Amino acid sequence: MARPLSPPVSTPVRARSRRSHRRSLLLPLLGTMAVGVVFGGFLLDPLLHAVSGLLPGGTSALMLPSAVPQEVLVLGTDASGQLTDVMAILHLEGNRVRLVQIPRDTYIDSPTYGVTKANGLLALGGPAAVEAEVSRLLGRPVHHHLLINLAALRQLGDAVGGLEIDVPKPLYYVDNSQGLHIDLPQGPQRLSGEQLEGFLRFRHDAEGDLGRMDRQRLAVAALMRRLGQPDLLPRLPAVLAATGSNLSTDLNPVQLAGLAAAVAGRELVPSRIPGHAGYLDGISYWFVGQEPH
Numbered sequence: 025m026a027r028p029l030s031p032p033v034s035t036p037v038r039a040r041s042r043r044s045h046r047r048s049l050l051l052p053l054l055g056t057m058a059v060g061v062v063f064g065g066f067l068l069d070p071l072l073h074a075v076s077g078l079l080p081g082g083t084s085a086l087m088l089p090s091a092v093p094q095e096v097l098v099l100g101t102d103a104s105g106q107l108t109d110v111m112a113i114l115h116l117e118g119n120r121v122r123l124v125q126i127p128r129d130t131y132i133d134s135p136t137y138g139v140t141k142a143n144g145l146l147a148l149g150g151p152a153a154v155e156a157e158v159s160r161l162l163g164r165p166v167h168h169h170l171l172i173n174l175a176a177l178r179q180l181g182d183a184v185g186g187l188e189i190d191v192p193k194p195l196y197y198v199d200n201s202q203g204l205h206i207d208l209p210q211g212p213q214r215l216s217g218e219q220l221e222g223f224l225r226f227r228h229d230a231e232g233d234l235g236r237m238d239r240q241r242l243a244v245a246a247l248m249r250r251l252g253q254p255d256l257l258p259r260l261p262a263v264l265a266a267t268g269s270n271l272s273t274d275l276n277p278v279q280l281a282g283l284a285a286a287v288a289g290r291e292l293v294p295s296r297i298p299g300h301a302g303y304l305d306g307i308s309y310w311f312v313g314q315e316p317h
Contacts, residue, residue, distance in 0.1 A: 092116070092282035093275065097158055097169040099146065100224075105173055106147040108154070109225065110240060113166065120291045123244055125237045127296070131309035132157050141309065146171075151274070161297065161312055168275055176270035178217040180247075183266035184256060186216035187246035189223065192239075197228045215243075234296075241294040251288035 094117075100110030108128060115122040128143035134157055137148045145154045151169045159166045181187060195208040206222035208215075215223055224243055227236040250256060256263070273280060299312040 091279070092286050093168045093279055095166060095168070096275070096283065097151075097155055097166050099151065099154060099169060099171045101146065101171065101173050108143045108146050109236075110172075111142055111154070111158075112240075113158070113162070114170075114287070116286055116290075117293075120293050121248065121287050123241065123292060123294045125240065125294070125296045126158065126161070127233055127237065127299075127310035129233060129301075129308060129310045130161070130297070130299070131304065131311050168279075169273060170275070171272045172267065173270040176267040178221050179266040179268070179270065180263070181216035181220035183259070183263040184216075184247070184250050186214035187220060187243060187250055189213065189215050189242055189246050191215075191223065192242075195223065195226045197222075197226055237296060241292070244294075245292040248287055248290060248292055251284070252290075 095113060095115045098110065098112045098114050099108045101107065102109050111126040111128060111130075113122075113124040113126070115124065126142055128141065130142035132140050132142055132145065134140065134145075134153075136156075137145070137153065140148065142154075142157070145157055149156075151171055155166050155169060190212045191208050191210055194210050195206050197204065197206045204222065204225065205218070206226050208219060208223060220243065223239055224236070226239065227233050229235060231238075275283065297312055299310050302309060302311050
């Protein structure tokens, strides 16, 4: 019988076996490329020539398929950069964007890594391991990922001028060891920088990780609304460049710019991968589609 979810138990961390494909050198150009996508692509050709020298394989790397990916795995790491506090599938569907969240405590019984929690997969095998295990959970392949470090949250919040969010209840928590100071009143307000990071990281109440996932959905919806506002368009280069090395992905520059343009202003349809909380061998998990043994 499943019992209520207790505070998550940290997954042991091993060294990563693979590294993500870094695109930090390209980020200052991606916003401009996104503008080109929005206005019919008239800036695309010269920009592709400009970035070709920065890509492994030179111009041949630009021969990769450039269609906007319809499904991307989004991973948000903690301060260590090795555990994923945020894990979700972003799926483009007509005029909507579906966001399917995967709890960090999701039970994984991997043929390669054994029993672990979903938030430990990144440390065990890098983004490729997360993609493989999420593909098994969903029953279909997931081919692309965006990996964002928590440090980018402050930068992104500041770069877009803050996000308008209706904070559902007062949030207060202080952890000096993590440099975490959260003190947010209830109600509509503009969150940026440290406030936005605290809003997304808070889980120190009875709702725990599930409550934090609800707040993540609010933040994603607010970001999509903000990206769809005309005044932000000229600032897209600065917005993307602000994340610097805190963003890595296996998308090529055209795909990343196209994805940014595609999600802007669309309706967000959030959900959570079906399952329930429970225990196995004294450790709390989120079990997907099965009863714990």
